[in-house]
Amino acid sequence: MTPTLHIKQLLVCSLLGLVACSDQESDFGRPLEQRSHPVDLVLLEDGRPDPSVLAADQVVRRGNGEEPETLDPHHALGVPASHILRDLFEGLTAESPDGELIPGAALRWNISRDARTYTFYLRRDMTWSNGDPLNAEDFVYSLQRALDPATASSAARILLPIQNAREVLAGELPVEELGFSLLDEFTMQITLTGPTPYFLGLLASPVAYPVNRKNVEEFGDQFSKTGNLVSNGAYVLKEWKPRVSIELEKDPNFREAGQVLMERVFYIPSEDASTEVKQFRSGELDWTNEVPNNQFKWLQKHYPDELVTSPWMGSYFLGFNLTQEPFIDNPSLRMALTLAIDRQIITDKVTQFGEQPSFALVPPGIDGYVPFSPEYADWTQEERDHEALRLYEQAGYSDENPLRIEIRFNTSDNNKKIALAIASMWKQALGVNVTLVNEEFRVFLQNREQKVITQVFRAGWISDYNDPYSFLELFRTGHGRNDYGYSNPSFDALLDEVGTERVRARRERLMFEAERVLMSDHVIVPVFTYVTKRLVNPRLKGWQNNVMDHHPSRFMFMLKSRNPDIQGEQQ
Amino acid sequence: MNSEIKTSNEDLSVSDPFAAAFVEEDVRGRSLWVDAWHRLRKNRAAVVSGVIMAFMLLLVVFGPMVLPWEADFTDWDNTSTPPSLETAHWFGTDAVGRDILVRTLEGGRISLLVGLVATLVSLVIGVTYGAVAGYYGGLTDRVMMRIVDIVYALPFMFFVILLMVVFGRHIILIFVAIGAVNWLDMARIVRGQTLSLKNTEFVEAARACGVTHNSIIRRHIIPNLLGVVIVYVTLTIPQVILVESFLSFLGLGVQEPMSSWGALVNDGAQDMESAPWTLVFPATFLTVTLYCFNYIGDGMRDALDPKDHL
């Protein structure tokens, strides 16, 4: 059951020629040259595909999940909004189709030896969509706005590594005290509290995008509406009809407008995955946000060229509440439950879309990190079940005295099926009596947080940024999402070290060690790692699968037909 | 009172055939129940529906005990398989390999239970409320009906949703939530009937004899409302079953591994192309049941409504 993976798709951008110069002094400024090389194809001398293969109408209609909550980049939290904002705006850094970091508004940057100060050299040819020039001052203003307590942005959470950010958000310091300094019109410096290797990646997220000061001051709350919004990305907002569509149009003022082939982009919200697929099938969409569960076989049979699945940087796991019976101080019981799940069945029969069975916290493919793998990962399921039964009995349970527990999850078809599968496996392998409790999302989150009535609960994490730390920090003592009540001083100490380590390889080793400690404490039951799954019009090219699931429209283009030349390049 | 007339009827029938015919006509007008039963029996749709429902009830109650599968057993070798005799999954299996037949029958238990209990809740509230308002009349009536008007202006579904969100989805809560928003119609109908009953001779007679208000309501008003109430009940049950399915659609229905027809149909509707059997079987059970209840209800109304046999 191998999912159709469109491995290398072509990439059209002259950005390739633009090797960012980074006289990095610390180890982990990403070597940008290591980007995977795109397939060379019918490209003309200027790097564009031959116009004769292009469709006359360069329009893409992208299904986009729920209605975005806002188009103000500093308030945007959800994934749907971030897709749109990535087209409308551009941060100091940006992402190429394969999800790798590329220079955005900043042409190049330096990172100081202590890895705390970043100097950005901005492009000099940039303008806003209204024609006004764009410079470093705009970025300083915008980052200050995002962190200003008066803005009350939830997304500002991401910018906490910046020096004094916490104090400014708490209202203890004015925004001027933030770690920003303007060296000249096109040069700025950002100072961080500690080394943060993923910081350049954060700068490519919406909360770090620039907003036009005049625009914001003129329209206030209304600045992100149709007709008001001034942006600096490859596209401008043409029309926003709530819960109908968001139409973007290519911005002729964009610095690389000549390279942008896709003229218009429609983002179509949808609350129902099956409807979205039907819209795709009747030709109303070129790209779906997702596809319904259960239908892998059907889709693979009927839409083999359209169905695209690809690993995503997220893990699905169950958590134990370590503060209550029966799991308090009972690692052998927790390990028994971890072992007694046949992950292969879950990924093959329940989730179906190419999810990978998982035995650790961090999914593979995150910034080159190789996750920890416990010994039992290589065992057969019979061996695991056997050992599980031994541990279960060692913990004092048996057929006469079975364990009775609840699995709690938030309402969703997938969670339900996975919980059902796990309950049945625990029952069959160990004789555990499991009750399923599904709760509406916010009720569920509150119960998890209170750690009183939870026993085993659905957990999972989809990373904010391309770094394993995003997963590991959840288990730190006192972290807001540490709903497990896990507290291990040696784990915390390892994370502290990770926070100050500047050498990439050493940092990775520390994280690996932390993951190992966590996994041998059996705090979670890893189940599988996520994939993204969607239907894509085979004529749509210029995008690539990536673990971030970020797909800027500005690299996309629509072919006239399923070009045989290009077909040959696909798997 | 009835039996008295009957005896005199027998006496008369011997002596005077014309008088007998006359009195018989008179008696038929009074013995509503016997008469209604006769008329109901003549309504073919209602009778067939009644038989089907009785069968369905037996199936739903005893079926799961007889069948070889447990409702929550996951047959990993047969996930999403179409109906087949070979696998012994006669209605096929769902995405985690559970037997659709057993789940449909067990879901039927829940759906019918929700239908009955929620209707009973609305019945108890509605009858009591309507009878009291109609019987006492005057200011009491006006205030009570004012309240009904106010509650009428509350967007029902919204309140059911809010209740489910606030208190979580316990099956008892589903009964209460649906029942609590469904009592208004009942209260109105009962009040109207009570108003007209109140002025009938037997109630006035009881009142003249010094019978207390409470026992008049209990002994005279409510029993005489039975006809309306029964019709209302049969027509409300299918509505309630539909409301429950709507809650299932919103993800606010019953808890897994429990299921209801609404929940099963909703699951099946997601995969109507890739696994049509997960939709067709539960949907057939649901639809047949709703049809039957509606036909029985209509039949009863025709049978019990004296206006209709002019």
Next chain:
Amino acid sequence: MRQEGLLRHATTRLLGLVPTLLILITIAFFLIRMAPGGPFDGEKVLPPEIRANLDANYHLDEPLLQQYFRYLGQIITGDFGPSFQYKDWTVNELIAQGFPVSATIGGLAMLLAFVLGTLIGTLAALRQNSAVDYSVMGVAMLGISIPNFVVAPLLILVVAVYAGWLPAGGWDWSWQRMVLPVITLALPVIAYIARLTRGSMIEVLHSNYIRTARAKGLPELLVIRRHALKPAILPVISYMGPATAALITGSVVIERIYSIPGLGSYFVQGALNRDYTLVMGVVVFYGVVIVVLNFIVDLLYAWLNPRIRYDVT
């Protein structure tokens, strides 16, 4: 005399709106606040500093009673406040965009249901207990026997995906996109109206004045049109108030499956996201709509039925 009564009735009705709304607001306000979790809870928790800013921004840091009175004061001016979830929009804007859509779909569905329902009901009544009666009513009853979340995807599949006659979903005010949602929404109402009409039509057809009209030798069609129809649809009219309200409010399923930007899903989304202002706004707005609709139905009823007078309320 009659007009005066009507006017008095109208005034009482509109005055009655005030306590109704007050009760509505109070129940809804405290109910949604009782729900566990808040608007800013998410899988990714906010640092306390940010949380405090947000709470202060939306006055969530005030005591609940103070927030309640603040809300009342605000609502008197017709301002429902900003949405918690859709940060760029006020609740007033969202209602202004969503309601016309819901009202159009709901209104058209009601119209369709009224026309088809009375037609089917009358036809069945005229041929009472015949094959025509059974088959027509049997088909109409499908509408209340199949949940609309089955009908809707089925229609999309057949009409949009397989046949390609109409779009599968979305909204742009074109008739093509209205057809399927209106039909789906109308189906159960057609069934109810057909049943009501059939029942009352049978009753009316047996009444003395219809017999008289027939005895006079008037053609059947004329008898029905001129004499029977009006009294027979009276129960339908009184059903239409709550039914229209239910159509406009209860279209959540339709909105979701057809991707229609109506008000119903705002409510459901609002309740799930704890978007307090949005939930309140939609509830209060619908309270008003329902009262107004019931009032219109009363007027219609009085106009059609000369026996009713509003001398006493």
